[in-house]
Amino acid sequence: MEILTSPKDSIINVVRSVADKVESDFYLRLLILRNTLTVPININTLTFKIMSQGKNVKEITYREDILADRVKSGIEELNCYRENIVSECIGMEKFWNDSNIATSTTIESGKQFVFMGEHFKLLNETIVDELIISITYVENETEKVLNCKMPVIEYKNKNKYIFPVKGTWIATDIYSTIDSHRWCYNSEFAFDLGQLDNNLLFINKDYMDNVDFVHYGKKVVAIADGEVVDCFTRFPEHSLGYPNKMSKEEYDKLEEKYGPIARTCGNYVIIKHLYDEYSVYCHMIPESLTVNIGDRVGQGQVIGKIGNSGNSICPHLHFHLMDGKDILSAKGLPCYFTNIKNIFNQFIDLPDEDGMIIIAE
Missing domain, CATH: 2.70.70.10 (Glucose Permease (Domain IIA))
Known part of the structure; x- marks a missing residue:
């Protein structure tokens, strides 16, 4: 089993002070779960754990019925992209065709499950600095868990910039x-x-x-x-x-x-x-x-x-x-x-x- 994401290595967090708290705002563009096994699997849940300084400050869990809808909408969105600007839109080359995308939460061997566009925005005493993606799935009647950790970073410009107009x-x-x-x-x-x-x-x-x-x-x-x-x-x-x-x-x-x-x-x-x-x-x-x-x-x-x-x-x-x-x-x-x-x-x-x-x- 393999998880791929866009962005790939880390997510940029836009941080603002709001009253006496900190607002974190970040966006996971794309999540792909590839079934590298020789048997089909079925996804039960997808959970996003939002972390700050090692503490879990919020969890969002999608269950099978919602995930099935998100799969269908994700496929529709992917198919809207013109092939020569795919990387501009999602940050990776085209990875799909009609034969290798799962159309439900059941993923056959060699196919991939696609989840598009999750926006995170929350107030907390401290800045969000990590996103943990946790997927529970059933393989040969046994439930298993696959985790992926992504740093969430506050990007700071390396130069001093003025506005492009006056x-x-x-x-x-x-x-x-x-x-x-x-x-x-x-x-x-x-x-x-x-x-x-x-x-x-x-x-x-x-x-x-x-x-x-x-x-x-x-x-x-x-x-x-x-x-x-x-x-x-x-x-x-x-x-x-x-x-x-x-x-x-x-x-x-x-x-x-x-x-x-x-x-x-x-x-x-x-x-x-x-x-x-x-x-x-x-x-x-x-x-x-x-x-x-x-x-x-x-x-x-x-x-x-x-x-x-x-x-x-x-x-x-x-x-x-x-x-x-x-x-x-x-x-x-x-x-x-x-x-x-x-x-x-x-x-x-x-x-x-x-x-x-x-x-x-």
């Missing part, structure tokens, strides 16, 4: 909205940025032009010194708003021409910073990039302008940090900033509420 912005689709960027391995801690109009509204009416958005064409800056290791500037924009987004057929043709990264990111820049942290800026205006691959950039240097290219329904900046150059395989990282405040003029370091107002100095 002024007042609204941050959406942040890590707390787990049905948005967080489902994707490379951009788990990504967020999108736009601006409100003079009436404090984010306008998104049918048939708007891109220039109707107040942030269209605003400057994007490098969050720290570094080297441009990848960029693209020729992906066309949507000329209007959501109803006129390109069809799948148009996207497929553009992907054949420019590749899967441009299809998703549109016009983008990836910058390598010290200690192997990489910042990603997406959806910019065609030909607006001011940098090329190999260029050295300084913190605060303009690298492009906000647009509506790639997988985008309106002008905005998608931003995230990751641990490698290749957006199709790198792991997403939290990015903490030194120069932002909230609407109450309080210094913060991370957008942590969906739709929050961010003021960047």
